[in-house]
Amino acid sequence: MNIGNVIMTKRKELGLTQQALADKLHVSFQAVSKWEKGVSYPEIELLPIIAGVLNTSSDALLGYEFKTHGYYDDRYKEDEYYWGIQPNEICYEIMKMKPPVKPLKVLDIGCGEGKDAVFFARNGYEVTAFDLSIDGIEKGKRLAEKFGVNVDFFQADLNDYRLKENYDIIFSSGVFDYMRPEFRTEITEHLKEHTNEEGLNAIKVFVDKPFIEVNDKNKKVNRYPWKSGEIFTYYHDWELFRMDEVIFDCNSGGMPHKHCIDIMIAKKYR
Ligand SMILES: C[S@@+](CC[C@H](N)C(=O)[O-])C[C@H]1O[C@@H](n2cnc3c(N)ncnc32)[C@H](O)[C@@H]1O
Structure with missing residues (x-):
């Protein structure tokens, strides 16, 4: 899964609209839409903030599978x-x-x-x-x-x-x-x-x-x-x-x- 898909999946799991997520991240809803369509990527500094809002980790956003023990x-x-x-x-x-x-x-x-x-x-x-x-x-x-x-x-x-x-x-x-x-x-x-x-x-x-x-x-x-x-x-x-x-x-x-x-x-x- 690419980052846009992960963001979309997690956003939907939390019942957030693109606008609601954008508001929490202080970005435009167009930005969220572009990430989810794979047209652009979020700035790297935003990753931990997006991860926090979506109740996940930066690793998971980047598609890194949990290395379970x-x-x-x-x-x-x-x-x-x-x-x-x-x-x-x-x-x-x-x-x-x-x-x-x-x-x-x-x-x-x-x-x-x-x-x-x-x-x-x-x-x-x-x-x-x-x-x-x-x-x-x-x-x-x-x-x-x-x-x-x-x-x-x-x-x-x-x-x-x-x-x-x-x-x-x-x-x-x-x-x-x-x-x-x-x-x-x-x-x-x-x-x-x-x-x-x-x-x-x-x-x-x-x-x-x-x-x-x-x-x-x-x-x-x-x-x-x-x-x-x-x-x-x-x-x-x-x-x-x-x-x-x-x-x-x-x-x-x-x-x-x-x-x-x-x-x-x-x-x-x-
Ligand atoms: C010794 S067991 C203790 C489990 C529990 N605290 C108890 O006392 O019954 C260690 C636990 O740490 C978990 N663990 C290992 N690496 C971890 C990590 N990076 N983040 C969160 N949990 C982890 C393991 O899955 C395991 O359940």
Whole structure:
């Protein structure tokens, strides 16, 4: 698909007219019409803005297919929930710190099959969740349906998706090592900016330890483990509630191995 077709498809999916899209982009509707007919292309600086309005990424506009992470896609295709459906222990801690006594927005980055997103929704939070794996997203939707809750699940790549609104809680478990190192500063700043005052960022990120061997070569694809303690430094100007480093045994993929993970809960000052 060329860029014009992608714009037209996404525009229609959102129920926008050419004029409505043009208004949002501060261009003429003739410009939108020309892009869609393939007569001209949008200026390159407009790409991230168009992507933002159309709820997609610049890569997707350019027809670049999501490079799904085969390792997880294969596992998420099974009926069984690879990560189970019990929430991560940190979700209870987050709930204690920010109980849903008023409407609170949660974002789960790299939600996998949606167990944590659905847990938050079942407890009354307004939840948005994305993952690179479409199979994971589909299972998340089914889990939400099973429990009769609503979660805004969608597919996106954390490396190029940019937030359109603020959240009270931004949560991510076991995913930040898929963030390309050159984007770490920009993305963490972006997440911090899009957190409401007194909101939380709760992140669990795999870190490198020289004495822990990564035994699964597949998992190394597009993975960039962080340095021990590195995540905390990005939040030096927030109140740090939890800064732990844990080494644990794991049996995912049927092969016993170890991981090291840094766990952070940070609160934005008022
Ligand atoms: C270790 S799993 C964690 C899943 C979930 N957070 C959980 O705790 O159950 C890592 C997840 O990151 C997702 N992922 C990998 N690369 C990603 C990317 N670039 N953008 C968004 N999600 C990504 C994978 O599809 C997978 O679901």
